[in-house]
Amino acid sequence: MKDVTFYYVPDPGIDKATRKVVEILRPKIPVRLSAHHNMSKILVDCLFDTGSDRNLFPADWGRSVGLRIDRGKEVKIGGIGGKEITAFTHQIVLFVQGNKIITEADFSEEQTTPLLGRIGFMDKVSEVIVNQRKKFIQIIF
Amino acid sequence: MYNVLMILNDLIKLQNKWVAFSKDRKKIVNKASSLEDLLKKIKKKEDLIISFIQPADRYLSP
Numbered sequence: 001m002k003d004v005t006f007y008y009v010p011d012p013g014i015d016k017a018t019r020k021v022v023e024i025l026r027p028k029i030p031v032r033l034s035a036h037h038n039m040s041k042i043l044v045d046c047l048f049d050t051g052s053d054r055n056l057f058p059a060d061w062g063r064s065v066g067l068r069i070d071r072g073k074e075v076k077i078g079g080i081g082g083k084e085i086t087a088f089t090h091q092i093v094l095f096v097q098g099n100k101i102i103t104e105a106d107f108s109e110e111q112t113t114p115l116l117g118r119i120g121f122m123d124k125v126s127e128v129i130v131n132q133r134k135k136f137i138q139i140i141f
Numbered sequence: 142m143y144n145v146l147m148i149l150n151d152l153i154k155l156q157n158k159w160v161a162f163s164k165d166r167k168k169i170v171n172k173a174s175s176l177e178d179l180l181k182k183i184k185k186k187e188d189l190i191i192s193f194i195q196p197a198d199r200y201l202s203p
Contacts, residue, residue, distance in 0.1 A: 009166070009192070010145055010148075010149060011152070011194065011195055011197075012149040012150075012152040012153040012156070012194070012197045013197050013198075014153075014197045014198045021146070021149050021150055021153050021197070022149075023145060023146075023149055024197075026201070028192065030190045040186075041186035041187050042161075042180070042183070042186045042189050042190075042191050043164075043189065043190045043191065044176075044190075044191045044192070045190060045191065045192035045193070047201075047203060049203060051202075051203075052203070058176055060175060060176040060177040060180070061176060063177070064176075064177075064180050079203065080202050080203070112193050113193055113195070113201075113203050114193075115203055
């Protein structure tokens with residue numbers, strides 16, 4: 001079995017008391033997207049989100065590999081604050097450090113941060129270990 | 142020399158933007174307001190990591 005480890009990635013934050021720039025470490029996984037045999041050359045950071053039911057990606061990313069976003073099955077997705085967004089489901093392939101995951105994702109014009117969720121990501125691998133204290137995610141394929 | 146704080150001080154100016162990093166994340170290669178615009182700007186796409194920079198003054202619960 002193969003496994004890969006990703007250490008949390010620093011994002012900038014503002015300390016509310018001192019107004020100084022601080023780091024906020026987030027569990028991001030760089031992913032390559034492929035659809036209809038069009039492979040993206042770039043890696044895009046996706047937030048690993050156990051609270052997300054499914055993978056949710058920005059529509060721009062899907063278009064970059066030739067997906068016609070609104071040709072997918074329309075789904076509604078609820079989230080924080082009760083806000084509902086519209087997305088379209090597509091069959092895709094994800095590559096995580098060369099490891100291939102055949103899956104599907106929902107693409108939305110209203111979503112900015114790419115999210116890797118439980119269905120379509122976590123359930124496609126053998127095991128995911130999140131170590132919040134040591135700030136890493138280990139994915140076992 | 143790579144300094145996380147230096148990168149963070151650069152990134153704080155790029156909140157709500159898409160940023161292309163070198164594969165080791167030590168260098169900001171390009172930036173744009175949308176992913177589409179960033180992909181148009183980047184000529185050599187290999188070995189880059191693209192990331193959306195969240196607003197720094199709030200917590201993230203997507």
